[in-house]
Amino acid sequence: MSKSTGALAQTVAALTCRARALGLTDTEWANRAGLWKETLSRLRSRETCDFETLRSLAHAVGARLGVLEMPAPDSTPDGHFPARVDREYEDRLLELCASGELDAARWASAGPRFFMAGLAVMLASARPHDRRGLLALAERLHPGAGEVAVFDRWLTRSPLRPTRFLSLLGARPAHAA
Secondary structure, three states: OOOOOOHHHHHHHHHHHHHHHOOOOHHHHHHHHOOOHHHHHHHOOOOOOOHHHHHHHHHHOOOOOOOOOOOOOOEOOOOOOEOOOOHHHHHHHHHHHHHOOOOHHHHHOOOOHHHHHHHHHHHHOOOOOOHHHHHHHHHHHOOOOOOHHHHHHHHHHOOOOHHHHHHHHHOOOOOOO
C-alpha cells in the first residue's frame, strides 16, 4: 500500500510533529484522542478519513483544524491584487462597502487580503464611513495596512481607481441594518 501524499498526509504529518514536540508516542497520542493506535497507523496510508477522527487527533495535541485561504487563481503572481477588476467584480466590492459589514472573513472571501485591506483603508478615509472600524478591519486582513508606506504601495499597484470607486460608492444608498 502506497503512502498518501495529499492533504490528509500533510495534515497528519503536521499533527504528528506537534505530538512529537509534546513528547507523545503514537500510542499515547491515539489514547488522548480516544482512538486505537491502529487507527492512527492506518490513517498514514489512506487518502481519506472521517473528519471527527482528524478533529480528535488535532484536539489531543492542542491544535484545531481550519480552512486556509489560498490566493484566487485570478490574482497577481504575488497574490496581493486581483488580476483585473471588471464591472461585475467592482459591483460586488461596491455592495460589500455599502453594506457597512466589517467581518474580516467576509472581506477576505471577496478578494486577496492585501487588496481588501487597502480597500478598507481607502474607505476609512471617506465620510461617512466607520473610520476606526475600517482601520481595525484592515489590520485584521493585513497587519500594517494602515501605515502610510504600505497604503502608498497599495495605491500605486491597485487596479482599482479610488476616485472612481468612491464616487460610485457615494451614489449608492447604504444598506439599512
